[in-house]
Amino acid sequence: MDHRQTMLATAQGSPAAVAAHDKAAWLALFTDDGIVNDPVGSALHSGSDELSAFYDTFIAPNTVVFHPHHDIVCGDVVVRDVTLEIQMSDAVVLSVPVHLRYEMAGADHIAGLYAHWELPTMIRQMLGKGLAAAPVSLRLTKSLLQNQGLSGSAGFARGFSRVGAREKRAALEHLRTTQPDWTAGKCLAAGRYVTVSMSRAGEHAVAMVEFSGKSITDVTLFTDQ
Structure with missing residues (x-):
């Protein structure tokens, strides 16, 4: 594969590892000081320990299916226009429009993953599921506190602050x-x-x-x- 194809394959390795619930493969895609900002506006996660906690909080409990629309390779950046189908329980399945921006460190590793999506819109969609959303919300809150602590939970909540x-x-x-x-x-x-x-x-x-x-x-x- 040429440099462009390798960069794109590396970026596509992230959803492949997520779908397989392969934490080790997902972490291996990033540089040692790699960054995840998901959603953009929330606090950054940097380095293997913080990325591991991010995975345990937001990826491990859910089934996430990526529906790609367009992939763009521009210089050392890969941008993916996708819709995420997130199954948080049998009764709570969300459809989340996203722009994913991968800042690459060479062709084989991700230096930074920046996920542009609307946290308030997703929360409204989840709450629209009615009583079925209650156990999901409680599980997410518990997972946030266990894996991120109070400061990390507050950092995630910063994603609610955005342009309008x-x-x-x-x-x-x-x-x-x-x-x-x-x-x-x-x-x-x-x-x-x-x-x-x-x-x-x-x-x-x-x-x-x-x-x-x-x-x-x-x-x-x-x-x-």
Whole structure:
């Protein structure tokens, strides 16, 4: 495989390890100081111990199926436009739109995994399952406290703080003005970023729009190279 194909295969190894519930294989994909920020806006997990605790909290108890839409390799970054199907119990199955950004350390290892998805939207979806969501919520809370402690639980809750509908509208308007040949699709807000799926005559891209307060400070368009 060439460098691009190897990078993509490495990134795709993450959902493969998740599906197999192979913790060792998942951890081996990252550098020794690798980072997971999931969702973007929450506290970072860095290094093997913290990544191990992340796996035990959010991956091990669930069945996660990745439904990929488009994969983009842009320089040393792999961006995956996916929908996650998360089975938290027989009665609680969630569908979560996500943009996954893998910062690669060479072709064979992941330096940073940044998952752009909307935590409040997912929680509303889970609570919409009614009484079936109660044991799932209790299990998640217990797992957070056991594996992350109070500070880690508070760090996860930081994912609720994000830019909102106003910034989404501003990002889409900016992209319409600066990228008129592209059509915007899925639009997500996580942390201080809005990410948008883009398409143009069979091409696919993901735009990442960064905000400071209500102002756009940076825009990156990840296109396949």
